Every structure is written in structure tokens, then in C-alpha cells.
Amino acid sequence: MNRYLSIWFPHLYTDTYARQQPAYQNMLFVMTTSERGRMVIQAANQQAESEGIHVGMALADARAIFSNLTVVETATTQQQNLLLPLAEWCLRFSPDIAIDPPDGLLLNISGCPHLWGNETLYLKEIISKLQTKGYDVRAAIADSVGTAWAVARYGVAHSIIPSGKQKEALCDLPPEALRISKALAEKLHKLGLYTIGRFIDIARPTLARRFGQEILLRIDQALANAPEYLNPIRPVPPFEERLPCMEAIRSAKGIEIAIQQLLKKLCHRLFLANKGLRSAVLTCHRVDNDRQQISIHTGRASRNEAHLFQLLALKIPSLRPDLGFEMFLLEATITEKLTAVQERLWHSSEADNSAVAELLDKIAGKAGLRKIHRYLPEARYWPEYSFREAAGLQEKPAMQWPANPSRPVCLLPQPEKIAVSVPLPDYPPLLFHYKGKAFRIVKADGPERIEREWWTDEGLYRDYYCVEDESGARYWLFRSGHFDDEQSAWYLHGFFA
Amino acid sequence: MQAIKKEQIDLLRKEILGLQGLGVKPANNAVSVALGALLKNMPGRVFPTGVVHEFLSPDRTAFAAATGFISALLNNFIGTERYCIWVSRQGHIFPPGLKAFGINPEQIIFIDAGSEKEALWIIEESLKCATLGAVIGELQELSFSHSRRLQLAVEKSKVTGFIHRLYPRNIQPSACVARWQIKPARSQNKNHFPGIGFPAWDIELLKIRNGQPGHWQLTWQHNRFQMTHHDTPDISLSLSQNSTA
Secondary structure (H helix, E strand, C coil): CCCEEEEECCCHHHHHHHHHCHHHCCCCEEEEEEECCEEEEEEECHHHHHCCCCCCCEHHHHHHHCCCCEEEECCCCCHHHHHHHHHHHHCCCCCEEEEECCCEEEEECCCCHHHHCCHHHHHHHHHHHHHHCCCCCEEEEECCHHHHHHHHHHCCCCEECCCCCHHHHHCCCCHHHHCCCHHHHHHHHHCCCCCHHHHCCCCHHHHHHHHCHHHHHHHHHHCCCCCCCCCECCCCCCCEEEEEEEEEECCHHHHHHHHHHHHHHHHHHHHHCCEEEEEEEEEEEECCCCEEEEEEEEEEEECCHHHHHHHHHCCHHHCCCCCCEEEEEEEEEEEEECCCCCCCCCCCHHHHHHHHHHHHHHHHHHHCHHHEEEEEECCCCCHHHCEEECCCCCCCCCCCCCCCCCCCCEEEEEEEECEEECCCCCCCCCEEEECCEEEEEEEEEEEEEECCCCCCCCCCCEEEEEEEECCCCEEEEEEECCCCCCCCEEEEEEEEC | CHHHHHHHHHHHHHHHHHHHHHCCCCHHHCCCCCCHHHHHHCHHHCCCCCCEEEEEECCHHHHHHHHHHHHHHHHHHHCCCCCEEEEECCCCECHHHHHHHCCCHHHEEEEECCCHHHHHHHHHHHHCCCCCCEEEEEECCCCHHHHHHHHHHHHHHCCEEEEEEECCCCCCCCCCCEEEEEEECCCCCHHHCCCCCCCEEEEEEEEECCCCCEEEEEEEECCEEEECCCCCCCCCCECCCCCCC
16 A cells, blocks of 8 residues: 655745745745736745735735735746755655655655654654745645645645545545646536535546546546556665664764664665675765765675675765764665575685675775776787786686796886897897896897787787896897887886796 | 603794794695795794785895795695785786796786775785785885784784885884795706796895794796706806797
8 A cells, every 4th residue: 555645835936935045034025927017926925825915916916915015026937946856855755756846746655654653753754844944834645646635735734644534535625636627626616516525426427428537537546546656756776775863973883873774674675685786875864955975886796784884884984974964875776686695514615705705895995996906818919918807706717828938927017118239130139228227138038029919900019038137137128120120129028037 | 851852842832833823724724835945944844824924125126036936935825716815006917927837817816006005904904804815915115013913914814915015115123924035046047058947036034933044046947946056057148049049
């Protein structure tokens, strides 16, 4: 059974304006736009309405009622822009929220109120929070969107309609409460059908013949007989846990406790779904509406609470609680299938790997994923291309590493130019100068010619020499290009062990 | 009487080693390193495992030599299944070159640390992970307190750490069990064969707890260490081409 909450902001424009301009609080004012050459009231605040000024009235008429009226001129107002921040703020109460233009919000609150105790406390919390923000609010909870909408606008404010009592709640409300068109509502009024109760029991074919299909649909929706779907502002994430706090949390210890509680719930849900998370985002809602996020990634799917906690705990110092966080939201953004692994009696390589994977997650969280490399052999001769990065810890090499003793252990990222003296063409040098020092070569091997991959790469080939100097230090030198080519040059490329 | 006394002393020695964090490891985790004559100078005649070794490399060629020596040792620690973490700062290790020292480069996870501080943190965290075969950390400086932290981490996890210091500036006393300095040595060729021979190193054990410092010349051939024999006279210059020789 779904439960819906409809929130109506009767003075959305004026309340928002007064929030932005505190001088207008507790002041009678209206907002106007010019329409066909005259000023028309677009919005009036509560005080203005109690004086008899209502929306749609010409400004001149309103001035006649109340002479020193404060007027704010506005351009065309954008309801969506006013409602969206409110809807986002309400995400702390429910994940499934839709905007209900022009001046309301609809929340699917199924499964949420128990986190605040019960529906009464839940509704009270929302209303009091919105009222302290300075909004005039009317809200209602019911089984269907239609009834919640109707009661919020036309019924007793802040009422909770018990499950299955939609009809009783609707009976005394005017026909407009059914969200029908203005023309139809007027027609019903003309016929003396002033409340919904007067026509709700009329046979359906009769109603359809007289008033069209629209009224039947709206009645069905209000009675929860026809489905009605919300268009949420944000898709509801499948694995999300929320933790509202009674008091704002400012200490790192408090945040740690919150993370532990969230992880416990989330990991249990992942366990039931046979899933593990690959990446998660913790969103912290601050008292002053600021939102801060920390995200973690794991190398392999995991639902190990202790491990995930460590990853998140590493990033706690980056949070700025200032006045404190009032809500924590933990969402598993990427999940993967992870079947339960049987506990092993001995340390096997599989168990070993999971400890290593967890260590790597920790390092990735601190230093960044891009700093971790694992290499596999590649069937290419060009030294810089002879290995490639592995996709993960699990990937096995497709070929054997060539056990070539003529490859150095250290390779300079860029070959460095050296000056050499070579006795004969194609001979290894007798002497080379590198960084201002001369190295006399005693032994040498080579040349080993390595061609470029001409189908992708144009340039000079390299003739590599392994050389050893007087002290025994071994170097990998090469001459690029042919010895009598003008472009040919000598480089130092690596150091042998 | 004498024999009993010697036995007693040996037992007590072993106990002291255990208290110093150099205990003999459980059987299933045993790592034996065939270092030949070097083992005579080691405590209890075994290569100390589950401790931190420090290597000093004043220049790039010494660095490459020490990298080769460590890779050759590493073979005993990671086998064919275990992983090794290699925290590099500016070493520019070339993975295909390591295969010649008997290890599979895919078992090594390289981490490029941005700063010394980050590198120290990564090394310490890695040393705490008991399932790793070994941890190699390239650093420039290592203060006594840092080395103490690393030593405390390995005492719990029994992982062997190799701290490789390139261009070390101030060499302070450290809590590391051994301090090595490896330099390249002239390679030896059998029968005056031209060209470069097997990798050879000039190994200086500057400091070792409960052992004897020493100085040796080792060669790495056929996947094991061998003492360098100086019976063959050095060939002063043998410029030759492989293809034509």
C-alpha cells in the first residue's frame, strides 16, 4: 500500500520573496505583473488575503480596499524554479518526490514515516521545518495522490486520512478538489452539486454521459482505484540508506557512527540481494542546506562493512560540518553480483587476493586510482610498448614475459641525449658523456635493431647497445637512425642491474 | 658438559631473537633465501624475513643494481601466487626487465606515490597486510621514528619490507634490521667470452642486527646467486659485435 503526502504552498511567491528580502516579512504586500495594460495581482501574502485582496484582482481595486499597499513588480514568475529547491530539500524525507505545479509537491512516503516514529510525527516534522523556513504550508497524507491533494487544499489542514477512508474524506469537499477542469467544476456548481458527496455515488455511465470521462478518471484516482504515477525529480536509487539525526552532528566520531549504522543496513540489503558495491556516495545534508559528498570505489564488489567503513573513514577529514549535519544518505551507485563465498579453513590465494584488493581500495581512496598499476606483457618489440596496464587484479597474462637478459630494470621515461665517440660505424661507442660526466666503456653487446611499428608510427629505428663502464655500471644506449644519417643521434635509455 | 652449555646458549639466543622481532617464522610461511656465504653473517644463519631491510643507493646505477638484487631476493618471497607492492617515487622500473631475475612482473603492483609522505603512508599500510609477499618502498629519507613505525607494522604482519633509498641525504640510525649498499660490479665472462656477462654486484652489508657486517661480490646466473670468482683475469677491452662474433 502506497502512502502519499501532498504539500501545498498557498503563498509560494510571496513567502519565497519574503525569505529573500527579510524586510518584507510581516508586511502586507502583493506582487503584480502588467497584463493587457493594467496591473494585475499575481500573488498576495497572507495578510493581504485576510484584507480581502486576492489573486487576479486589478491593482487599482486592491488599492481601493487597502490604500497603503506595498507592491512588488515582478516579471513572469517561474514556479518550477521555486519548487525545485524545495523538492530537493524534501529528499531528506523521502526519495520519491515529484513537483506538482503551480505551487505544490507530491511525495511518495511509503516506508518512510516509521523512521520518524509514525505518520503524525513525520508530518509534524515536515510542517514545522517548512514553517520555520518561512513558508505557509498545508499538507495531507492519504492513500492516493488525488485525496492527499484534495484534502491539503480544501480539507482540514495537516490531516492524515487513514488507509481506505478516501471517500469519507472527499464527501464534504467541493468538486474542484478532484483536480478537474475549471469549466467542469463550474458546470457541477451550476447543477447544485456543491460537494463531491452529492455526485460520487451516481451511477458511472450517467456521470460519463453528462460530464465526460475526465470526472470518472479523477474520482478513480482519488479513491486509489486507478493508478497514478509520480514523475520523480530524481530517479529513486535502488540501494540507498538514510539516517536523519535528532541533533546536528559536528564531530568526526559522530559521523563515523552514522556511517557505521548506514553501512550495516546497506550491507544487509546487499547481502539479501546477493550483490556487492563497486562505488558508493555518502551525501551529508548540512543544517544550512549545504550538501557535501564523499565517494568511494572498490576494485571488486564488496559488502564487507569493516572494509567499506575504512574507505569512507579515510575521507571524513574532507567534510566541513560547520553547524552540523542533520541527515546522512548513503547510496550504492554501482553494484555488482556477488555471491556468498564460503569461509575457508586455510588461506588460499583467493582469500589472499581479497585482502590485497581491500588494501588497494584503501590506497586508491587516499592516493587515487590512477597511481596503481599492474603490468602485463604485450607482444610488441618497441620497449615503451612492450607492456601494458592490466585491467584489474584478476587479469592473467595472455603470454609469457620474455625472459630477455638484454632488457634493463630501469627505463628512463624519455631517452636522454648523450654525446659519444664511436670508432667505427655500427660499433658501440668507446666513450659517452652524460650529465657532464664521461663514461669509458669496457664491454659492450649489440647492436640490437628495433624497428618502429611502421604501420602506425613513423620515425627512425633504434640500434640498441648494452654497455658496461669501468666501474661495472651497465647502461642501455641506442642510436636512432642510420649512422650516417644527419638526424641520427645517441641516447641513454636505461640502466641494467 | 660443554655441549649442554652450548645448546643452552643457542636456545637463549633464539629466544632473544624472537623478542627482538626476528623470530623464526611458522613452518608454512618459511622463506629461505639461498645467499650462500652471506648467510654466515646473518643472525641464526638465516636471511631475516618479516623485518625491514634498508638499501642505500647514492646514484642511479647503484639504484639499478640494488633493484636487481632486491628483485632476485623477491623471487623467494612471492613465489608464483603472492602479490608484492612496489611503491615507486622516481625509479622508473621497467617491468619486462624484472623477468630476468626470476619473478613474474604481473605479481607486482606498482604504486606511484606523489610525495614522500604519501609513500610512507602507503608503505606502512601495505606492510600491515599480512597476505602480501613483500613490500618495496622507494624513499629518499627515512627518519628513525618512521623506520620504527614500519618495524612495528611488520612485527605484527610478518611481511618483509625493502626500503630503497635513492639519493639519501642524511643517513641516520634506523630501526631497520639490515642496511645494505649494492653497487654494480664488473661482470665476469667465462673463458674470455666477449660481451657483457651475468649481472654482478658488489654487496656491502653495512649494518645488521645480531649479525656481522660484511662485503661480498655476487653474480646472478641461472636464476641463483653465486660468489664471483676472480680467477679469470679481466679483459680490458672487448669490443665486438654479437652478430659477427
